[in-house]
Every structure is written in C-alpha cells, then in structure tokens.
Amino acid sequence: MSVEEILKAAKTASVTCATTSEFARDAALTEMAEALRLKVDDILEANAIDMAAAREAGTKDSLLDRLMLDEGRIYDIADALEDLRNLPDPLGVVEEDRILDSGVHMQRISVPMGVVAMVYEARPNVTADAAGICIKTGNACVLRGGSMAHNSNITMARILHDAAVEAGMPQNCIQAIQTTDRSATDELLNARGMVDLLIPRGGAGLIQHCVEHATVPVIETGVGNCHVYIHNPANIQMAKDIVINAKCQRPGVCNAIETLLVDQDIAKEALTVILPALHEQGVILHTDPLASGIVQDLPGIPAIVSTMQDWETEYLGLEIAVRCVKDLDEAIEHVNRFGTMHSECIVTEDAAAAERFLAEVDAAAVYWNASTRFTDGGQFGLGAEIGISTQKLHARGPFALEALCSYKYVVRGTGQVRA
Amino acid sequence: MSVEEILKAAKTASVTCATTSEFARDAALTEMAEALRLKVDDILEANAIDMAAAREAGTKDSLLDRLMLDEGRIYDIADALEDLRNLPDPLGVVEEDRILDSGVHMQRISVPMGVVAMVYEARPNVTADAAGICIKTGNACVLRGGSMAHNSNITMARILHDAAVEAGMPQNCIQAIQTTDRSATDELLNARGMVDLLIPRGGAGLIQHCVEHATVPVIETGVGNCHVYIHNPANIQMAKDIVINAKCQRPGVCNAIETLLVDQDIAKEALTVILPALHEQGVILHTDPLASGIVQDLPGIPAIVSTMQDWETEYLGLEIAVRCVKDLDEAIEHVNRFGTMHSECIVTEDAAAAERFLAEVDAAAVYWNASTRFTDGGQFGLGAEIGISTQKLHARGPFALEALCSYKYVVRGTGQVRA
Numbered sequence: 001m002s003v004e005e006i007l008k009a010a011k012t013a014s015v016t017c018a019t020t021s022e023f024a025r026d027a028a029l030t031e032m033a034e035a036l037r038l039k040v041d042d043i044l045e046a047n048a049i050d051m052a053a054a055r056e057a058g059t060k061d062s063l064l065d066r067l068m069l070d071e072g073r074i075y076d077i078a079d080a081l082e083d084l085r086n087l088p089d090p091l092g093v094v095e096e097d098r099i100l101d102s103g104v105h106m107q108r109i110s111v112p113m114g115v116v117a118m119v120y121e122a123r124p125n126v127t128a129d130a131a132g133i134c135i136k137t138g139n140a141c142v143l144r145g146g147s148m149a150h151n152s153n154i155t156m157a158r159i160l161h162d163a164a165v166e167a168g169m170p171q172n173c174i175q176a177i178q179t180t181d182r183s184a185t186d187e188l189l190n191a192r193g194m195v196d197l198l199i200p201r202g203g204a205g206l207i208q209h210c211v212e213h214a215t216v217p218v219i220e221t222g223v224g225n226c227h228v229y230i231h232n233p234a235n236i237q238m239a240k241d242i243v244i245n246a247k248c249q250r251p252g253v254c255n256a257i258e259t260l261l262v263d264q265d266i267a268k269e270a271l272t273v274i275l276p277a278l279h280e281q282g283v284i285l286h287t288d289p290l291a292s293g294i295v296q297d298l299p300g301i302p303a304i305v306s307t308m309q310d311w312e313t314e315y316l317g318l319e320i321a322v323r324c325v326k327d328l329d330e331a332i333e334h335v336n337r338f339g340t341m342h343s344e345c346i347v348t349e350d351a352a353a354a355e356r357f358l359a360e361v362d363a364a365a366v367y368w369n370a371s372t373r374f375t376d377g378g379q380f381g382l383g384a385e386i387g388i389s390t391q392k393l394h395a396r397g398p399f400a401l402e403a404l405c406s407y408k409y410v411v412r413g414t415g416q417v418r419a
Numbered sequence: 420m421s422v423e424e425i426l427k428a429a430k431t432a433s434v435t436c437a438t439t440s441e442f443a444r445d446a447a448l449t450e451m452a453e454a455l456r457l458k459v460d461d462i463l464e465a466n467a468i469d470m471a472a473a474r475e476a477g478t479k480d481s482l483l484d485r486l487m488l489d490e491g492r493i494y495d496i497a498d499a500l501e502d503l504r505n506l507p508d509p510l511g512v513v514e515e516d517r518i519l520d521s522g523v524h525m526q527r528i529s530v531p532m533g534v535v536a537m538v539y540e541a542r543p544n545v546t547a548d549a550a551g552i553c554i555k556t557g558n559a560c561v562l563r564g565g566s567m568a569h570n571s572n573i574t575m576a577r578i579l580h581d582a583a584v585e586a587g588m589p590q591n592c593i594q595a596i597q598t599t600d601r602s603a604t605d606e607l608l609n610a611r612g613m614v615d616l617l618i619p620r621g622g623a624g625l626i627q628h629c630v631e632h633a634t635v636p637v638i639e640t641g642v643g644n645c646h647v648y649i650h651n652p653a654n655i656q657m658a659k660d661i662v663i664n665a666k667c668q669r670p671g672v673c674n675a676i677e678t679l680l681v682d683q684d685i686a687k688e689a690l691t692v693i694l695p696a697l698h699e700q701g702v703i704l705h706t707d708p709l710a711s712g713i714v715q716d717l718p719g720i721p722a723i724v725s726t727m728q729d730w731e732t733e734y735l736g737l738e739i740a741v742r743c744v745k746d747l748d749e750a751i752e753h754v755n756r757f758g759t760m761h762s763e764c765i766v767t768e769d770a771a772a773a774e775r776f777l778a779e780v781d782a783a784a785v786y787w788n789a790s791t792r793f794t795d796g797g798q799f800g801l802g803a804e805i806g807i808s809t810q811k812l813h814a815r816g817p818f819a820l821e822a823l824c825s826y827k828y829v830v831r832g833t834g835q836v837r838a
Contacts, residue, residue, distance in 0.1 A: 015755065018781075104793060106799060113811050114781060196812075215630060217812035241836055242836055244836075245837055354831075362533060365830060366829055368832065369834050370836075371832075371836040371837050373836070373837035374523060374830060379519060379837070380519070381519065391615075392636070392825035396827065397827075397828050406812070408783060408784065408785060409783060410785055415654070415660060416789045417661055417668075417789075418664055
C-alpha cells in the first residue's frame, strides 16, 4: 500500500479504535505479547536478514547491538506489553464536569489522538513499544522504522497487528510503512488532516528534519545537552558521584551530561577530585583555560583546550567539557544558552542558590543534588515511555500514555440555544 | 528593533517573568487596565489614523467595524484585563508530588511557556487580550497584529508595556513588532529556540500559512466548518431553534454552522419547517438533489443546487448547505470527512444514536440537542479565551490560561545517583 492508502486505512481504523472498550484494548495487549513469544522464530529470522545486511555494510558494533534481537530481548519486549496492559485506562477520564449557565451539561473527556505516526531509527523494540502504547491509548498507529531494521520491523508489526485484530481491534490499527524510500517520511510529515501526531525518535539529524519539515503536529524528543553545575559551597564527594553517574553510567543516552560547570572559587578543590575520577573512567576532558591550568597540576591527566563548539556538543560518548564560571548567574546563563531544555543539575549546599537554579533554568527536569540520569519514564513512575520531550507544548520530559491522548468537550442539552 | 532583537529581549524578559509573584502579575494587570482608561485619547488618536487609512483604501464596513475603537470599547478591554486578574494563579500548581524509589523528591509544577508570539489580524482588542493573558501566565509576549491596525496596536502595546513595567514586570515583557513588513511574520514562524509557542488568530489563509511554514510549536485555531445533523426521531421545533441560532445569531464566527444534515426519512417534515425559517432570516440555501425537490414544493423559497464544494465551504455569512443523508453512519462519515474538528451537533430524541455521534465524531466540541454557538471560553467557564484550537495537541477547543502554561519536573535529592 502507498503511504496515502496506509493513512486512509489508519484514519478509518482510528474511528473504531476510539470507541473500543478498555477490556478489548487490554485483551489485545495480552494477545500481542503472546504472539511475539509464539512467533519468536519468525522474528529472529527477519532480524537475521537485517543483521547480515548491516554487517555487510560495515555497520559499527554499537549500532549492530541496537539492531540485534534474541529470544531474551523479544521476551522482554513481550513483558513490556503486559506491563502496559496493567496500567490504568487513560481514556474516558472525565476531566471536567459542570452544568453551564445555559443549563447544558458539559464534560471534558480524555480521548485518543487519532492517528499517531512514529518515525524512528534502528531499534526494532520501538516497533512493539509504539504499537503497544497506541493500542493502550486507542490510537491507530503508522510506524516508520529505520531501513536497517526493515525486515524486523515489518515482521513484528504484522504479528502485532494480527494479534490485535484477533482480539477485536479494527483492521489496520497497526501498520508499518512497507517501503524504505525516504520520501515516505516526508509524506507522513505533511499529511495534514491524516496524522494527528507525529513523534520522531532518534538522533539529532532525524529530529531536526522532522521538526523543520513537518506541517502535522510533532513532539520534539530527545536531544540532550545536559549539565551538572557545582556551586560553592558543595559537598565535593557528592558532586563527584553525581558527575560520574551522569556522565559515565550510559554515556550514549540523552539524559547523560555533556558539560561540567564549576564555580571558579572551588574549581581547584572540586576538579582535583573529579577530573582524575573521570579520567579513570576513560573520559576525554575538554577544559576551559582556568580548568586547563588546574589539570596541569594533576600528573598524568591529559586535557584538550575547549572551544565554543564544546559548549554546544552532545558528545553521546566518554567526553566532557569543563568550564569554570564566576557565579550562579553565569552558570544559569550558560545552561539556558547552550542547554537543550532536557535535564539540568545543580550540586550545592546552599538552598537559596539551588531554588534559584530550579526556578530559572528552563528545562524539562531540574535537579538539586541528584543525577540527571533519573529523567526517564520508568524512574518517574509513568509506567512506560515513548520518548522525552524537549519542547514545552503538550508534553515535557518523559512522556507516555497521557501524551498520546487529547480531550473533547461533550455537551448534552435539551434544546438550548445561545442568548 | 529588528525581529531578532525583539526576540532576544523577549527571551531575557521571559526568564524574569517566570519567577514573578502572583501579586506582581496581578498588580501589573490592574495597572494595565488603568493605563488604558487614562490614555484613552492616545489610543483613539492612533486608531483614527488607522481608520482613515482603511477608509481611504476602500475597506468594507464589517472590517472597519472590527478595526474601530471608541471609549466604550476601550473601557470594555480594560475591564477584561481586570477579569483576568481575578482568575486563580495558573503558575506554581503542583500537578504531581512523590518520593521516587531512589528517595529523591519529584514534583511536576506548572510554569510559563516562555516566549509566546501572537499573529493576528485587524482586531486591536487582541493586542490587550493577548498581552493580558501572557502577563497572567508569566510569559513574555511578542505581538504581530494586522497592518491595518498597526498604529492602534503599537500604541496600545506601548501603554500596556509601560504600565506592566511600572508595576514591577521586566522590561520588554510585552513587545509589538514595529514593522508592517510581512517577512516579520515568517521570522517569528522560524525562530526556533526563541519562540516557545506561536498562536495565529485570523482567517483560514493566515492560519494555513502559519501551520505550513512554522518550525516553532503552533496551536492551530479557529477554522470552523460546523454541522447540525437532524436524526430521526427528532423534535423538529427544537431542531429549527438550534439551526437558526447556530446559523444566524452571528454568522461570521467560527462556531456558526455551515451545513445542515438531515435524515432523508424526516427530511420533508423537517425542511418544510426549517428552510422557510432560514429564508426568513435572509439565509441563502444550497440544497442537494433531494432537498432541492422538497424546496420546490415550498412557494417563494429559492435554492441553489449544491456541489461538492459546498460541503467544504466555511461561508462565514448567511448561506447554508443542506444535505439529506441515509442514516447516522452517513452523517458521521460526512462530518468526519468535511468538518474541521471544531463543533458538531446532533438533534435527536434517540439517546443511543446521540451517544454514538458524540463518541464517533472527531471534534473539539460535540453537542446533543444544543447549539454549536456554546463553543466559547466564556460560555465554557474558562474565564477568558485566546482562541479555539482545532488541533488535538496540547489544547483543544476554547483555550486560555492553562494552554499558555507548560510544566517542569523539579527533583530534589541528597546525592542520589541512578543504580
């Protein structure tokens, strides 16, 4: 089917999806989980084709690891669908209920978005995560995964679709784009009236492309140029633990930090402890002139002199930029200028300074004496996560079921007209 | 100042705006209302220049009426600012509050959007409405009104700004674009990182342009191709009252109806009553073949045979399209195909049919036996209104304070790191 035909079918499915019962949607998630487990061989076979092609193309190991499925991973994906099933129904929630002056009865009720399009890169688990979350929220979904995972994606999407339909959801409630042609993404981005929400998930290039070219509503996700700022007075040991955790625990994710800011009057004391610890973890240091001076006194710790570009860089790896700042004002200014409104942390023993940072830094999540790594749907208790929004419209920070719902006003009268 | 300079100044102002107290923001609204009353002569003088130019350009009366200010209208605008002041503070609302497994304290708190840009047409009252609502919600605003009202807008914006600053709000919290050059709008639409939300208000052309060209987040507003559907069995008298109210009370607004659908098996009974009543109000009828047959038996009631284009047309005037449908299914299909997801009404005595219509029609507001004219921030009890959203992201239907706010996660710890 062409993208246009897929979207028409999705639109039709979405009308029925919107009126399915909680029971039907939860039953579909049970069937979908079970189908993945039963058809694990089909999925592995499709994944093997993708893996072979990716290896042949010289794909690097970290990407191959994202692409790779095995029985354990598929069972984890199935378990996640059951976790989703166990969450409360997000639909039909009466958010407001009142009799208006005219005597009509007005309710504001949560409803599905309609048709949700997901555009993502090489991780085939997103196929199941996105399909599951759309079924839970009564949305029809159109999936556009990375071409590298194409066989894995269409195989999983077909299995998930058939299981959902078996359980009573409408035909075409889950569809994957069948072509790897790049123009299909642009068709989705411009399908006004057919796509109610588009969510891009992937690298900065993909997100940027979607945000710049979309005429349909988009939630911008995931680019994280995050900071830890050490403000005098600070517990240096605590600062070290937070910096090491936020930088090194999983450097490739968006809630990892990229720049360390430190008040210049405790820079020597703090960096003398923290930079060797970062070096020990294999982190490459990009230091500003003041920090570079401190590094020179630390035997065996190499550092590269930072440039303006370092403040803007999301390394997504074991590298960090280090800048000494005059005071809280300069730190907040730096974070608001170079940050991507994702996750920002201050380490300090000064409560008033902390509260100013929490209030004035413009980010989805602001931390005082805790690691930025907590910005995560699971950690925040959402029960699921489809992405982390770095925009302020509709959803901010980790988002899941609530963000895939809208609301409508339902008004019941007995013939009232406006005076 | 150039658009870029204005946006930089707005961004700086927004950081301070976000931390102002409820007291300061409400005091600013009091001062702004008072300043409009005190400087009514300055505003009338500026408006007279706009009116003279518009008259000279041969502007039609309905537009001149929108542009025109007099003392009464200015006092009404001032009163509206005081009404806004009396609404509860939308900021700092703790939407979630919990201790996470790791022991950190997480709160989700309502915050301003940041910089809100308004792009609108000839009504100068929008200048004060938008500035007021932005001050109430702690946002810095950038106003880009229609060129026809340019003098009125910049004069009012200056008066409002100076009053707000006098009351303690930061410099540049309210700014109007000083040029009537059209490229300024496109600069706003593409000011990624500088504009957190852009709201277009005006005709379909303006909205379409903004939605298609914006790379900043937008709330789509106001285009309303709305329907009343009369389903058998219906109270014909009630149907007539609702149709007349929804079509004729204020035909130029977005919640007025454009098409009447009627079940064919009561078409004769219903249209024999309703079409003469519409004709009496001066409404031009565009009827499908079946309805045209019924009109032929009504002496002295002219009608034009409708085309497909009529189903798509927002007349915004005393014209209506009339179509006979087979049943509820065909009616829902028509509404979902041609409607603009604004306001849709079913008139029926059949509760089951009504509930299906309310559930399956995809619109911001769905009505059973009440006029679509109730879709309005004031009627819905929002206390204000900045527009009516026809998208499903972030805000749907009439929106006001809540839609100009986002939220942030504030996390306070004692050194926790992620395991």
